[in-house]
Amino acid sequence: MPKTLYDKLWESHLVRCDADGTCLLYIDRHLVHEVTSPQAFEGLRLAGRKPWRVDAALGVPDHNVPTTDRGKGIGDPLSRLQVETLDANCAEFGITEFAMNDVRQGIVHIIGPEQGVTLPGTTVVCGDSHTSTHGALGALAFGIGTSEVEHVLATQCLVQKKARNMLVSVDGQTGSGIAAKDIMLAIIGAIGTAGGTGYVIEYGGEAIRALSMEGRMTICNMSIEAGARAGMVAVDGTTIDYVQGRPFAPRGAEWEQAVRFWQTLHSDEGAVYDRVVRLDAATIRPQVTWGTSPEMVAPIDGRVPDPAREEDPVKREGMQRALAYMGLAPGTPISEIRPDTIFLGSCTNGRIEDLRAAAAVLNGHKIAAGIKRALVVPGSGLVKRQAEEEGLDRIFKAAGFEWREPGCSMCLGMNEDRLDPQERCASTSNRNFEGRQGPGGRTHLVSPTMAAAAAIAGHFVDVRQWEN
Amino acid sequence: MQEFRTLTGLVAPLDRSNVDTDAIIPKQFLKSIQRSGFGPFLFDEWRYLDHGEIGMDCSRRPLNPDFVLNQGRYHGAQILLARDNFGCGSSREHAPWALFDFGFRAIIAPSFADIFANNCTKNGIVPACLPGETVDRLFGEVAASSGYRVTIDLERQQVITPGGESLKFEIDPFGRNCLLQGIDEVGLTLQHADEIRAFEARRRQEEPWLFS
Ligand code: SF4
Numbered sequence A: 001m002p003k004t005l006y007d008k009l010w011e012s013h014l015v016r017c018d019a020d021g022t023c024l025l026y027i028d029r030h031l032v033h034e035v036t037s038p039q040a041f042e043g044l045r046l047a048g049r050k051p052w053r054v055d056a057a058l059g060v061p062d063h064n065v066p067t068t069d070r071g072k073g074i075g076d077p078l079s080r081l082q083v084e085t086l087d088a089n090c091a092e093f094g095i096t097e098f099a100m101n102d103v104r105q106g107i108v109h110i111i112g113p114e115q116g117v118t119l120p121g122t123t124v125v126c127g128d129s130h131t132s133t134h135g136a137l138g139a140l141a142f143g144i145g146t147s148e149v150e151h152v153l154a155t156q157c158l159v160q161k162k163a164r165n166m167l168v169s170v171d172g173q174t175g176s177g178i179a180a181k182d183i184m185l186a187i188i189g190a191i192g193t194a195g196g197t198g199y200v201i202e203y204g205g206e207a208i209r210a211l212s213m214e215g216r217m218t219i220c221n222m223s224i225e226a227g228a229r230a231g232m233v234a235v236d237g238t239t240i241d242y243v244q245g246r247p248f249a250p251r252g253a254e255w256e257q258a259v260r261f262w263q264t265l266h267s268d269e270g271a272v273y274d275r276v277v278r279l280d281a282a283t284i285r286p287q288v289t290w291g292t293s294p295e296m297v298a299p300i301d302g303r304v305p306d307p308a309r310e311e312d313p314v315k316r317e318g319m320q321r322a323l324a325y326m327g328l329a330p331g332t333p334i335s336e337i338r339p340d341t342i343f344l345g346s347c348t349n350g351r352i353e354d355l356r357a358a359a360a361v362l363n364g365h366k367i368a369a370g371i372k373r374a375l376v377v378p379g380s381g382l383v384k385r386q387a388e389e390e391g392l393d394r395i396f397k398a399a400g401f402e403w404r405e406p407g408c409s410m411c412l413g414m415n416e417d418r419l420d421p422q423e424r425c426a427s428t429s430n431r432n433f434e435g436r437q438g439p440g441g442r443t444h445l446v447s448p449t450m451a452a453a454a455a456i457a458g459h460f461v462d463v464r465q466w467e468n
Numbered sequence B: 001m002q003e004f005r006t007l008t009g010l011v012a013p014l015d016r017s018n019v020d021t022d023a024i025i026p027k028q029f030l031k032s033i034q035r036s037g038f039g040p041f042l043f044d045e046w047r048y049l050d051h052g053e054i055g056m057d058c059s060r061r062p063l064n065p066d067f068v069l070n071q072g073r074y075h076g077a078q079i080l081l082a083r084d085n086f087g088c089g090s091s092r093e094h095a096p097w098a099l100f101d102f103g104f105r106a107i108i109a110p111s112f113a114d115i116f117a118n119n120c121t122k123n124g125i126v127p128a129c130l131p132g133e134t135v136d137r138l139f140g141e142v143a144a145s146s147g148y149r150v151t152i153d154l155e156r157q158q159v160i161t162p163g164g165e166s167l168k169f170e171i172d173p174f175g176r177n178c179l180l181q182g183i184d185e186v187g188l189t190l191q192h193a194d195e196i197r198a199f200e201a202r203r204r205q206e207e208p209w210l211f212s
Helices: A005-011 A038-047 A077-093 A108-115 A129-137 A146-155 A180-191 A213-221 A237-243 A252-262 A313-326 A352-362 A381-389 A392-399 A448-457 A463-467 B027-031 B094-102 B114-121 B132-144 B173-181 B185-190 B193-206
Strands: A014-017 A022-026 A029-032 A057-059 A123-126 A140-143 A157-161 A164-171 A199-204 A230-232 A275-280 A287-289 A297-299 A341-344 A373-376 A424-427 A442-445 B006-013 B079-081 B106-109 B126-129 B149-153 B158-160 B166-168
Touching: A005 A140, A005 A199, A005 A230, A014 B193, A022 B193, A029 A108, A029 A146, A038 A077, A038 A146, A057 A077, A057 A108, A077 B027, A108 A123, A108 A129, A108 A213, A108 A381, A123 A129, A129 A140, A129 A213, A129 A230, A129 A237, A140 A230, A146 A157, A146 B114, A146 B185, A157 B185, A164 A180, A180 A213, A180 A275, A180 A287, A180 A297, A180 A448, A199 A213, A213 A230, A213 A237, A213 A352, A237 A252, A341 A352, A341 A448, A352 A381, A352 A392, A352 A448, A373 A392, A381 A392, A424 A448, A448 A463, B006 B106, B006 B132, B027 B094, B079 B132, B094 B114, B106 B132, B114 B126, B114 B173
Parallel strands: A029 A057, A029 A123, A123 A140, A164 A199, A164 A275, A199 A230, A341 A373, A341 A424, A424 A442, B006 B079, B079 B106, B106 B126
Antiparallel strands: A014 A022, A022 A157, A287 A297, A287 A442, B006 B149, B149 B158, B158 B166
């Protein structure tokens, strides 16, 4: 029977299955960060257990690290303790760690692919929901809770049930100026934040195939915002070119052998999906979220919707609450919304291509007078170094942006980078939940180029007209 | 983990859909390296009028009188009635830790985010899925009668209302089993250690580049 990519990845990792479909799935790669691991290591110690296989794990601090001068260490004692706890746990159990001052340090979902730790055909887990990012390489990658972190450390396996198969096919070509982020926000707008619940999403279609690996990672990253635990893209030449030469990627004869195998990692002709969603790429416009859930999204030439016209009472109330929180009136043109702050970064859009795209828009411009602050937080130390080699940092600084050290930063504000109450932010991150970027903060999710254009204009603008 | 069989408890309604884990336990509390002590900070931004931080004495903080869990009639609630896609967002297990620490032992909703539901069954909380219309009706009944209590019978997968109605709920069978028996999952998996080793040996042959 023809198989989907997910079927293949699932079956090749099954250690055993019970009659009720509860299976033991083998895990190839386990990424560990400081926030969701301390209690797992503590659990191991309490039970007197050792990690099953340390060479499959990689640790990195990212959520709590400061993005300004690191010479002074971490100011907040709680953040410091959490990062030191990760350092100590990795040292105690013999797990490789890219510690805070290592140039390879960065957001866990950026460094996995960057280092070649994430490889096609692998299962990848991390105590973090955006682990779905790694599916862009043709891997089965998903987020887990802390008990499961402990479970993987102790057994190299997870207890899982197979999800259903969904294909999201983005057919045809996108117009110029449309970013991967716009495609993904449009998908979430179409299927809703619970649309993918219970499914693994495979992204296909001409517009997905045309994306770079960075773009595919942006798409897979936000699978969780569409309710799916994992997202994936079939392996092709783009994938293999990306992996080649990365520090942890195979070399020599092993490389040849690996590539032959990876080339089989696509859905078979005639494979059946439980659900298929098709989007016409040509209709996708630049997207801006207006509410407190990623599905509350509109195209740049649209308006903030009117809850009075929503028939479902639960939805209507949700919209009213969101608009009150966001400080927006129904019917406001999206292009009249004026951010106070610009945040470029996160595991959704903190890769080199994202910085290049934003810098291209900013080049020779200055941020508008109304913008209080604008941050660029590269996704990793290596992204930062690369950007500096290309002179992107000079463009950002000349435009009035702050050039920061890598980490999660204002994506969730566990370090000191957070929004003040009511502060409005154009953010390239993935969540616009209430309080996500700081208590009372207001988040509008956009692509890097849309964020850059808003920085210059002082309000959201259609970056496609900007380019003309 | 403590085993769960049946529980009869007061129901508190949280009438919004897409309640995310950032709302259940805001990120500043994720800096703790403990598993306990999150209860006072559950729904922190909705529950209090001031900004919460780890280590605060919550008994002195100004409560938001409009937030449902602050209303006297819901004090001591052990069952949370919720809407679609409860627990969406981050994978933080701090969310079920906070719910459990606060006193919740079961959540009834039309749907749960996957990772969250998983995290619940590993922490002594029953995520019970009932159809949307049934949940809608329960919201009405809870609002109409103070002291509304239901029984959660995990063995039979039923919610039993004060009117004696039995409502069959959905739950992942493995999670249910672990809850019923209070199982240590790691111990359970390690019973299959030989199979894991055999699988690993085969994998090392087939994809040697994954082993260093
Ligand atoms: S950048 Fe944001 S979404 Fe990504 S891992 Fe960090 S906190 Fe999570």
